Amino acid sequence: MSQNLVTSNNANSVNNDSTLSHNFSLNLPGFSLDGGQNLNLSLGKWGGGGTPGTPTTIREVLLSLVNEQVQVTTPFDTISGTLLAVQDDYIVIIEASGSQVLVRIEKIEFVSNS
Numbered sequence: 001m002s003q004n005l006v007t008s009n010n011a012n013s014v015n016n017d018s019t020l021s022h023n024f025s026l027n028l029p030g031f032s033l034d035g036g037q038n039l040n041l042s043l044g045k046w047g048g049g050g051t052p053g054t055p056t057t058i059r060e061v062l063l064s065l066v067n068e069q070v071q072v073t074t075p076f077d078t079i080s081g082t083l084l085a086v087q088d089d090y091i092v093i094i095e096a097s098g099s100q101v102l103v104r105i106e107k108i109e110f111v112s113n114s
Contacts, residue, residue: 058108059105061111065111066085067082067083069082069083070082071112071114072091072103072108072110073108073109074103074107074109075107079095079101080093081094081095082094090102090104
């Protein structure tokens with residue numbers, strides 16, 4: 001699962017009538033906002049929009065991978081090893097060298113099962 005934020009802002013573009021033109025898109029799992037025109041919100045298992053048993057948050061994905069080999073990407077590094085524990089705001093990974101690594105969940109950009 002990936003936590004991504006993609007923003008394209010064209011606020012410097014001025015139309016002939018001297019009004020500002022704002023164009024942006026926001027891509028988040030279960031949430032879509034397109035130029036202020038359309039708002040789509042999926043509440044997953046709570047709103048009836050998801051498949052029962054399907055993880056809807058990065059923490060739920062991580063919980064399903066405890067004791068599995070994972071690769072976690074953050075803005076700082078990529079960590080590989082066995083996911084030992086998922087706490088409220090961080091995870092514990094044991095690398096092949098035996099090193100224990102703590103990673104804040106909010107910093108995780110991508111998780112894969114290796």
